[in-house]
Amino acid sequence: xxALLAAEWTRLAGTRLWLWGLLAALGSGALIxxxxxAGPENFTPPLPGLDTAQxxxxxxxxxxxxxxxxxxxxxxxxxxxxRHRTITTTTLFAPRRWTWxxxxxxxxxxxxxxxxxxxxxxxxxxxxxxxxxxxxxxxLPTVMVAALLARIALTMGVYTLLGVxxxxxxxxxxxxxxxxxxxxxxxETVLMFVPGIKVLYPYxxxxxxxxxxxxxxxxxxxxxxxxxxxxxLLSAPAGGGVLVGYALIAVAIAVAAPLRRDIM
Amino acid sequence: xxxxxxxxxxxxGPISAVTxxxxxxxxxxxxxxLGPNGAGKTTTMRMMLGLVTPTSGTATFGGHRYADLPHPSxxxxxxxxxxxxxxxxxxxxxxxxxxxxxxxxxxxxxxxADLTGVSAFAGRPTRTLSTGMRxxxxxxxxxxxxxxxxxxxxxxxxxxxxxxxxxxxxxxxxAADGRTILISSHVLGEIExxxxxxxxxxxxxxxxxxxxxxxxxxxxVLVRAPQADLFAARLMASGVRVEHPQPDLLRIHGLSTxxxxxxxxxxxxxxxxxxxxxxxxxQAFLHLTGGSR
Numbered sequence: 001x002x003a004l005l006a007a008e009w010t011r012l013a014g015t016r017l018w019l020w021g022l023l024a025a026l027g028s029g030a031l032i033x034x035x036x037x038a039g040p041e042n043f044t045p046p047l048p049g050l051d052t053a054q055x056x057x058x059x060x061x062x063x064x065x066x067x068x069x070x071x072x073x074x075x076x077x078x079x080x081x082x083r084h085r086t087i088t089t090t091t092l093f094a095p096r097r098w099t100w101x102x103x104x105x106x107x108x109x110x111x112x113x114x115x116x117x118x119x120x121x122x123x124x125x126x127x128x129x130x131x132x133x134x135x136x137x138x139x140l141p142t143v144m145v146a147a148l149l150a151r152i153a154l155t156m157g158v159y160t161l162l163g164v165x166x167x168x169x170x171x172x173x174x175x176x177x178x179x180x181x182x183x184x185x186x187x188e189t190v191l192m193f194v195p196g197i198k199v200l201y202p203y204x205x206x207x208x209x210x211x212x213x214x215x216x217x218x219x220x221x222x223x224x225x226x227x228x229x230x231x232x233l234l235s236a237p238a239g240g241g242v243l244v245g246y247a248l249i250a251v252a253i254a255v256a257a258p259l260r261r262d263i264m
Numbered sequence: 265x266x267x268x269x270x271x272x273x274x275x276x277g278p279i280s281a282v283t284x285x286x287x288x289x290x291x292x293x294x295x296x297x298l299g300p301n302g303a304g305k306t307t308t309m310r311m312m313l314g315l316v317t318p319t320s321g322t323a324t325f326g327g328h329r330y331a332d333l334p335h336p337s338x339x340x341x342x343x344x345x346x347x348x349x350x351x352x353x354x355x356x357x358x359x360x361x362x363x364x365x366x367x368x369x370x371x372x373x374x375x376x377a378d379l380t381g382v383s384a385f386a387g388r389p390t391r392t393l394s395t396g397m398r399x400x401x402x403x404x405x406x407x408x409x410x411x412x413x414x415x416x417x418x419x420x421x422x423x424x425x426x427x428x429x430x431x432x433x434x435x436x437x438x439a440a441d442g443r444t445i446l447i448s449s450h451v452l453g454e455i456e457x458x459x460x461x462x463x464x465x466x467x468x469x470x471x472x473x474x475x476x477x478x479x480x481x482x483x484x485v486l487v488r489a490p491q492a493d494l495f496a497a498r499l500m501a502s503g504v505r506v507e508h509p510q511p512d513l514l515r516i517h518g519l520s521t522x523x524x525x526x527x528x529x530x531x532x533x534x535x536x537x538x539x540x541x542x543x544x545x546x547q548a549f550l551h552l553t554g555g556s557r
Binding site for chain 1: 306307310313314315316317330331336337342344346347348349350351352353354357358360361362364365366367405
């Protein structure tokens with residue numbers, strides 16, 4: 001397994017995927033900094049400023065919305081094996097196919113955590129920097145800001161794991177990217193309007209993500225729209241556990257079926 | 265390490281790609297795997313390597329299935345039609361990834377790159393490589409584990425004449441080191457100069473297997489002689505089949521040139537020319553597989 005991990009790391013370092021990942025991490029962190037610099041109070045419509053708990057929470061929540069980006073990088077890691085047909089050589093060198101998938105899961109979860117750490121560090125640095133520049137104090141205590149950032153970074157690691165699992169399940173790069181994007185931006189939102197499904201929300205990927213990141217805008221918004229109370233979310237560790245569970249189910253299905261398919 | 269295929273069968277839905285295919289490729293021998301396009305050569309090789317699951321049958325290397333070998337990439341190397349490279353990787357990156365994956369040591373990367381001529385373009389992204397360069401890189405990848413067995417699927421596809429000559433020489437050198445090589449092709453001329461044995465398939469079924477010389481069929485000898493009539497009569501009297509296409513020319517079946525020369529001497533016949541004549545491998549192949557398609 002050490003050899004497979006080293007190979008996956010070499011493969012990641014050899015492509016420009018790591019560079020795009022780094023740029024995306026820096027970019028998403030910097031975007032939060034730019035929004036902070038512009039000031040939520042100057043948005044249209046105006047929102048609570050950085051010096052309020054709501055304003056700081058909202059900007060951090062926006063960073064939470066970018067967790068799909070490392071997930072896509074994880075998906076590309078597997079689907080590109082099929083797209084560029086390196087899957088043949090990879091399977092020749094590691095004939096037990098689950099082994100190379102396990103190596104990818106490990107390496108990309110690590111890469112996802114690094115992505116999260118960079119994005120969170122840049123966003124955190126920018127928030128505190130802007131607050132200093134403007135001579136204000138952030139609306140949330142430093143410890144809470146750090147905790148929320150750490151939860152986002154962790155979520156990004158878990159999402160990258162999910163992305164690799166989805167890539168293994170769907171194999172086709174475009175299908176996998178569309179499926180991941182469509183689910184988070186459309187399907188789950190639509191599901192929330194189906195009576196009865198809302199009870200399941202804490203256990204759906206979006207609900208589990210909200211539990212892990214601590215941002216519940218979607219649940220709150222839907223509750224507001226439908227005039228019902230927001231579903232009670234799981235604890236952060238349980239939310240993380242549910243997400244890892246989804247990833248493991250996807251991996252189990254991938255190992256049982258798509259990974260066994262003939263490689264022509 | 266010998267290769268053994270037993271009853272390999274693969275059906276894709278109602279279509280049988282390979283049917284009950286059994287053959288052996290002996291240790292230290294170059295075996296040509298011949299068949300027209302679509303005969304099932306690639307499917308067979310992929311079944312042997314565990315990339316395609318056979319509907320039934322097995323393939324083993326030294327008695328082990330590929331996936332059960334203790335260190336597969338150090339025992340068997342394969343150049344397969346359709347295997348790709350990550351376009352952003354350089355040739356060197358590609359070799360490094362698989363050297364690590366196969367636990368072959370990074371020092372091996374430069375060795376195989378030098379051996380196959382990949383060193384000349386090792387720093388180039390694989391998306392910029394020509395077909396010939398890609399074939400060399402595939403071969404270098406297959407050699408990373410210094411395997412005793414090589415499976416080469418149409419390795420000369422896309423190579424220019426110089427590349428084909430290089431490949432032929434290279435395969436010969438690999439075989440001289442005692443490696444077992446199974447090399448598929450539908451271009452028979454190249455196999456003729458590389459293989460000792462052949463396995464011929466058509467429509468997924470075995471047509472014949474054996475020494476390559478066996479493909480040529482019965483030898484004939486062309487003889488030009490002023491007393492052709494007399495010589496033909498004498499030979500036919502002793503049961504030899506003789507054609508007489510021109511007044512002074514005979515085509516003698518079933519005798520070697522030495523036997524023909526000895527017969528001429530014993531009958532006191534002067535010979536002006538004696539030439540062994542054998543069908544080309546293409547003719548033999550077309551004969552064996554029932555005509556061109």
